Amino acid sequence: MGLESHVxxxxxxTRLDEVISWGRKYSMWPMPFGTACCAIEFMGVVxxxxxxxxxxxxxxxxxxxxxxxxxxxxxxxxxQAPVLKQIYDQMPNPKWVLSMGAxxxxxxxxxxxxxxxxxxxxxxxxxxxxxxxxxxxNVIGAVVKIMEKIDRExxxxxx
Amino acid sequence: xxxxxxxxxRVQEHFGTAVLDTYTFRGQCSVxxxxxxxxxxxxxxxxxxxxxxxxxxxxxxxxGYDERDWRxxxxxQMLSMANNVRFRVKVAVADESTEVPTVYDLWxxxxxxxxxxxxxxxxxxxxxxxxxxxxxxxxxxxxxLRKDYPITRRQKLSAPSENILCETSDIA
Amino acid sequence: xxxxxxxxxxxxxxxxxxTINIGPAHPATHGTLRLQVQLDGETIVxxxxxxGYLHRGFEKQAEACQYQLVIPYxxxxxxxxxxxxxxxxCYACEQLLGIEAPAxxxxxxxxxSELARIIDHAVCIGTNLVDMGALTNFxxxxxxxxxxxxxxEELTGARMMVNYPRIxxxxxxxxxxxxxxxxxxxxxxAEVLGEVQGLxxxxxxxxxxxxxxxxxxxxxxxxxxxxxxxxxxxxxNWDLRKAQPYWGxxxxxxxxxxxxxxxxxxRTMVRFREMEExxxxxxxxxxxxxxxxxxxxxxxxxLPPKDKVYNTMEGLINxxxxxxxxxxxxxxxxxxxxxxxxxxxxxxxVSDGGxxxxxxxxxxxxxxxxxxxxxxxTGQLVADAVxxxxxxxxxxxxxxx
Numbered sequence: 004m005g006l007e008s009h010v011x012x013x014x015x016x017t018r019l020d021e022v023i024s025w026g027r028k029y030s031m032w033p034m035p036f037g038t039a040c041c042a043i044e045f046m047g048v049v050x051x052x053x054x055x056x057x058x059x060x061x062x063x064x065x066x067x068x069x070x071x072x073x074x075x076x077x078x079x080x081x082x083q084a085p086v087l088k089q090i091y092d093q094m095p096n097p098k099w100v101l102s103m104g105a106x107x108x109x110x111x112x113x114x115x116x117x118x119x120x121x122x123x124x125x126x127x128x129x130x131x132x133x134x135x136x137x138x139x140x141n142v143i144g145a146v147v148k149i150m151e152k153i154d155r156e157x158x159x160x161x162x
Numbered sequence: 163x164x165x166x167x168x169x170x171x172r173v174q175e176h177f178g179t180a181v182l183d184t185y186t187f188r189g190q191c192s193v194x195x196x197x198x199x200x201x202x203x204x205x206x207x208x209x210x211x212x213x214x215x216x217x218x219x220x221x222x223x224x225x226g227y228d229e230r231d232w233r234x235x236x237x238x239q240m241l242s243m244a245n246n247v248r249f250r251v252k253v254a255v256a257d258e259s260t261e262v263p264t265v266y267d268l269w270x271x272x273x274x275x276x277x278x279x280x281x282x283x284x285x286x287x288x289x290x291x292x293x294x295x296x297x298x299x300x301x302x303x304x305x306x307l308r309k310d311y312p313i314t315r316r317q318k319l320s321a322p323s324e325n326i327l328c329e330t331s332d333i334a
Numbered sequence: 335x336x337x338x339x340x341x342x343x344x345x346x347x348x349x350x351x352x353t354i355n356i357g358p359a360h361p362a363t364h365g366t367l368r369l370q371v372q373l374d375g376e377t378i379v380x381x382x383x384x385x386g387y388l389h390r391g392f393e394k395q396a397e398a399c400q401y402q403l404v405i406p407y408x409x410x411x412x413x414x415x416x417x418x419x420x421x422x423x424c425y426a427c428e429q430l431l432g433i434e435a436p437a438x439x440x441x442x443x444x445x446x447s448e449l450a451r452i453i454d455h456a457v458c459i460g461t462n463l464v465d466m467g468a469l470t471n472f473x474x475x476x477x478x479x480x481x482x483x484x485x486x487e488e489l490t491g492a493r494m495m496v497n498y499p500r501i502x503x504x505x506x507x508x509x510x511x512x513x514x515x516x517x518x519x520x521x522x523x524a525e526v527l528g529e530v531q532g533l534x535x536x537x538x539x540x541x542x543x544x545x546x547x548x549x550x551x552x553x554x555x556x557x558x559x560x561x562x563x564x565x566x567x568x569x570x571n572w573d574l575r576k577a578q579p580y581w582g583x584x585x586x587x588x589x590x591x592x593x594x595x596x597x598x599x600x601r602t603m604v605r606f607r608e609m610e611e612x613x614x615x616x617x618x619x620x621x622x623x624x625x626x627x628x629x630x631x632x633x634x635x636x637l638p639p640k641d642k643v644y645n646t647m648e649g650l651i652n653x654x655x656x657x658x659x660x661x662x663x664x665x666x667x668x669x670x671x672x673x674x675x676x677x678x679x680x681x682x683x684v685s686d687g688g689x690x691x692x693x694x695x696x697x698x699x700x701x702x703x704x705x706x707x708x709x710x711x712t713g714q715l716v717a718d719a720v721x722x723x724x725x726x727x728x729x730x731x732x733x734x735x
Contacts, residue, residue, distance in 0.1 A: 036359055038366045038388055039731055040413035043457065044494060047483075050476035065361040081319050082299040083366060083387045086358055112406070115313045115391035115398075116306050117298065135410075136494055187666045188429065214556050217671075217702075220695035222684055227692060237682065239669055239697065243572050250669065270557040274705045282393075297386035297734055306394055313394055322358075323384070 020158040027071070027097070028150040029059040034070030036090060039077030041104040044136040053139040058146055067093040072149065073126075078106035079119045091126040097161065099149050102128045103142060105135040164245045166191035169211060176206060182254055192250035194235070197262045200253050204265055207240055213249060215241040216265070219275035221283040225309040232256045234285055238265075255285055264290040282307035299323075349374055358387045362465050362720040365730035367704070369719075376715050381708040385733055392735040396694040400660035401427050402501055404694065409495050411698065411731045414457050415450030415675045417486070417496050422447075424499040425580065426670035426681040430663045431501070433635060439503035439628040440581045444619045445516065446498060447581075448612040449486070452523070453479050454675030454727070455563075455605040462602065462724030463534065466543050471530045478526045481519045488512055501661060502630035513620045520613050531606055544599035548710045548722025551596055558706040562677025562699050563604045564726055568596035574673035586618045598725040635661055660689025674699055676727055698732035 035045055048055050055061050064070040067090045079087055091100070102122055105111035108131040110120035122128060129152060132145045170191040174181050180203075183194035195203050207213040218239040225233055234255035241248050253262055264287040265272045276287045277296040284305040287293060295302060299319040304311055357368040366387035372380040392411060396404045408423040409416035421443045428435060435443070460475030483493040489512055490496040490505070498504055534540045555565045565572060573590040575583040591607035593600035629636050633652050642649030665687035671680040677699030684693040703726050711719040 039390075040410055040416075040494065042365070043413050046457075046461075046476065047480065050480075051473050052477065052480045078388060078390050080387060080389055081317060082322075082389065083358065085319055085322050086387075090359060113390045113395065115395050116311070116315050116317070117389050117391045136413075138493065185667070187668060188432070190668060192667075215559055217559055217561075217678060218680060218682070218695070218697040220682060220697075222693045222695070227686055237695070239680065239682065243570075243577070246577055248669065248671075269559070270709075271559045271702050271705055274701065295386075297389040299386070306391065311394075313391075313398055 020156065020161075024153050024156055028153040030062075031060040031072045031099075031146070031149070032062050032064045032070045033060055033072040033074050033101075034064050034067050034090070034094065035074045035076060036087060037074075037076040038079065038083060039106065041076035041107070041136040044139065045074065045076050045103065045142065048139040048142045053143065055143060055146065058143060058150070060146055067091075068095065070094055071098050072146075073098060073100045074103055075100065075107045075122050075128075076103040078111065078113060079122050079125070080117050081119060082117070084119050084125050087122065088125050097156075099129045099152070100126060101130050101132065101142075101145055101149060103132045103145070104137055105133065108133070111135060164211075164242075164247050165189070166247060166249055169207075169247060169249045172211060173203060173206065176210075177203060183252075190248070190250065192237075192252055194252045194254050197253055197255065197260060200251070201263050201265060201268075203251055204238065204240075204268060207249065207251070208268065211242065212244045213240040213242040215243065216269040216271060217241045217248075219272060219279060221279040221285060221307065223283060223307065223309045230254075232260075234258075234260075234283055236262055236279055236285060258284050258286075261286045261288045263288050266290055281305070284308070351379060356716075356719075358384075363723065363728075364461055365728065365733075367723075367728060367730060367733070369708075371711075371716065371719070373716065376717075378711050378714055378716060378719060381711050381719075383704065383708050385704065385730075387734065388730040389734040390731075393694055393696065396691055398690065400689045401663070401691065402661065404691070405499065405501075406495065406497050408696075409497065411696070411735060412454075412674065412676075412679075412729050413494065413731055414727070414729055415447075415454035416494060417498055418447040418450040418672070418674055419679065420497065421499045422670070422672040422674070422679050423681060424501050425672065426668070426683060427501045427661075427663070429670050430666065430668045430683055430685060431635060431661065432664075433502060433630055433632065435503045435630065436627050437582075437624045438507070438626050439499075441619050441623040442504050442508060442628065443499060444581050444583070444586075445616050445623075446486075446489070446496075448616045448619075449482050449516075451612045451675045452609050453482050455609050458724070458727040459530070459602060459605055462721070462727075463530075463540075465720050465724045466540065468534065468540070471533060474526055474530050478522065481522065485512070485516055485519060488515065500629065500636065502632075502636040503628045507628045513623065516616060517620055520616055523609065523613050527606060527609060535603070535606075541599060543718075543721055544602065544725070545595070545597055547598045547714065547718045548725065549595070549597045550706055550710055554706055554709065555596075558709075559702040560677070560706055561702065562674065563601055563608060564703050565677065566591060567593045567600035567604045569594045574671060574678060578671070580672060583615075585622070586615045588614050598722050601725040662687060662689055671697070676700055676703060676729065676732075696732075696735060698735065700727075700729050700732040704728045704733055 102108045107122050110118050130145045130148045180199040181193045185192045220237050222235045232254040236253045238251040281295045300323050302317050352373045357363045358366045368384040370382045371378045405420045408419040412419045456475040456479050460472040463471040487493050490498045550568050552568050555568045588611045591604045638649045638652045643653045663685045667684045669682045671678050680697030682695040683691050686692040
C-alpha cells in the first residue's frame with residue numbers, strides 16, 4: 004500500500020472495538036460475591052489444580068469498584084438481595100455477571116419464604132452455571148463463555 | 163453414673179406438680195413445665211445436678227399435632243459434662259400472648275437463641291434485653307416456622323438495616 | 335523545642351468513635367457475616383454482629399420433605415465438610431426408627447466423616463492464614479483438599495456435595511482399591527502438615543498475630559455453649575467421639591487434643607493435631623473394616639434391590655410405597671448429637687408418625703461459636719478480629735441455616 008514509506012516502525016492494522024475486546028477478555032477482574040457452598044468451590048477454581056489465572060481472570064478484587072466481572076456464588080436470600088443490588092450498582096461499566104450454581108440461578112431446591120428465586124430478579128445475568136455446586140471446570144467454561152461474549156461486542160454495544 | 167431417668171426423677175421429686183408432663187423415648191427423658199417454673203427448674207439443674215451447659219433452645223409449634231392444651235413449646239437441651247448426661251426441659255406456651263422468662267442472665271447463649279425463637283415463632287421472652295429479629299430481615303411480617311405460615315410466602319426487603327450496634331457488646 | 339512549649343500540658347487529640355461495617359460482603363468474613371464495630375483509633379470498643387444473611391429456611395424446608403429427602407439439605411449446611419452432616423442426619427433417623435446400619439456402612443461413615451473433618455480443618459487453617467498474609471499455606475492445604483475430593487469423587491461421583499449416606503446405611507460400597515487410595519492420601523497428610531506447620535508453628539509473625547488474640551476462656555465457652563476445637567483450645571476436655579461414642583468410635587485409639595490458652599494460636603494448633611488424630615482413626619478404620627452389606631436389608635426402610643423391583647410385583651409395590659409415602663418412624667421425639675468439625679452437631683426431631691418430620695431443629699455448632707465473637711474482639715484491633723474470626727471457622731450455612 005505504500006504506507007511503509009510513511010511510517011518507519013512496524014505496525015498492525017485492526018478495528019478499535021476488536022482490540023479493546025481482546026484486551027478486556029483476557030484481563031477480567033472478578034469480584035467474588037460468595038455467600039455459600041459455591042464460594043468454597045470457587046476457591047478450588049482459583050487454587051493450583053484448576054487455576055483460573057490460565058484465563059487471565061485470577062486477579063480477584065474484593066472491591067466492586069475495581070472489578071468488571073461479578074461472580075455470584077451461592078444462595079441469595081431476601082435479606083441479602085439489597086446488598087447484591089448495591090454491589091452491582093457500584094461496579095463501573097462495562098461489567099458482566101456470572102451466576103454460579105443452582106441457588107444463584109434459580110433458587111435451587113430452596114423454594115421457601117426466604118430465598119430469592121434466581122438473581123435475575125435483581126440484576127441482569129450474562130452466564131448461568133448449572134450444578135450444586137458446579138465443578139470447577141464448569142466455572143472455567145462459563146468464564147470462557149463470557150470471553151466469547153465480550154469478543155462479539157461491537158463499539159455500538161459499549162455502555 | 164446418672165441416667166436421664168434419674169434426672170427426671172430428681173426434678174419431679176423436687177418440683178412435684180409444677181412438672182406438667184414427663185416423656186421418655188429410647189432412654190432420653192424430658193419434663194414439661196409451665197413458664198412460671200422454668201427458671202427454677204433450669205437453675206436447679208445447673209446448680210444441683212451439674213448441668214453447666216445449655217446446648218440449644220428451640221421452639222416447636224404443635225398446632226394440629228394432638229389434643230394438648232398449649233400450642234407452642236420452647237425446648238431447652240441441657241448437658242452435664244461432669245456426669246456425661248443430657249436432659250431436656252420443655253416449656254408449655256399456651257399461645258402467642260403467653261410470655262416465657264428469659265434465661266439470658268444464666269447462659270449468654272440464650273440471648274441469640276431466644277431471639278431466634280421469637281423470630282421464628284413469635285414467643286416473647288420477658289426481660290430479654292434485645293428481642294429483635296435475628297434470621298429474618300427487619301421488614302418481615304409474621305413468624306416463619308409457625309405451622310400456619312405458608313412456606314413460599316416471600317417478603318422483599320427494601321434496604322438493609324443501618325445500625326446493628328447495641329449499648330455494649332455484652333448483649334450484641 | 336522551646337521552653338514555652340514544654341511547659342504547657344500536652345493535650346491528647348480529641349478522638350470521636352468511628353463506626354464501621356465489616357461485611358456482609360467482605361473478604362475476611364469468608365461468608366455472609368456482618369459485623370459493626372466502633373473504633374477508637376484502631377481499637378474496637380464495641381462490636382455488634384448481625385446474622386441471617388444466609389438464612390435459607392432449612393428447618394421449614396425440612397418440615398416439607400420426607401426424611402430421606404432432607405439428606406442433601408443437611409449437607410449444604412456445612413459446606414466445609416458436608417458428608418459429616420448427612421452421616422449424622424441418617425444416624426439420627428436410624429435412632430428414631432430403632433434400626434442399626436450394618437458394620438461396614440458404619441465404618442465407611444467413620445472414614446468419610448473423618449475425611450470431612452480433615453477438609454474442614456484444612457480449609458479453615460488455609461483461609462485463616464491467607465487473612466494473615468500467608469498465602470503459600472493456602473495452596474498447600476487446597477492441594478491436599480483436592481486429593482480428598484478425588485477420593486470422594488471416586489466413592490460417590492461428586493466432589494463436594496456427595497449425598498452419600500442413606501437412612502439404614504450408605505448408598506454405595508467402596509469401589510475396589512478405594513481403601514488403598516485413602517491410605518495413600520493419608521500418608522501424604524504428614525508431609526502437608528509438616529510443611530504448613532514448619533512455616534507457621536514457630537513463626538514469629540504468626541505467633542505475634544495469634545497469641546493472646548481472641549481469647550475464649552473456659553467460662554466464656556460454657557456461657558456461650560462453645561464446643562469443638564474452639565472449646566478444646568480453652569481447656570474443655572470434651573469430644574463426643576470419646577464421651578458419648580457413636581459409630582464404634584470407642585474401638586479406635588486416638589487422643590483428644592487439648593490446649594489451655596483459648597486464643598487463636600491454640601485453636602489453630604488444636605486443629606492441626608485433630609487432623610493428625612483423624613488420620614489415625616481413618617487408618618484404623620481401614621484396617622478393621624468388616625465385609626458384608628452396606629444397607630439394612632429390612633425393606634421397610636430401604637429400597638429393595640432393582641431386580642426385585644423390575645421382576646416382582648411385591649418389589650415394585652415396596653419401592654413405590656417407600657418413594658411415594660416415605661419412611662414412617664414412631665410418633666416420638668429424639669435428640670441426636672455427634673461431633674462435627676466445629677463442635678456438637680445436634681438434630682432434634684419431633685415426629686408425628688408421618689413421612690415428614692413435624693419439627694426438625696438443628697443445633698449447629700457455629701451458631702453458638704459465633705455468638706461469643708463480639709465479646710472476644712472488644713478491646714482488640716481490627717486486624718486481630720480478622721485473625722480470630724478465621725480461627726473460629728464460622729460457616730454461614732450452619733450459622734443461619
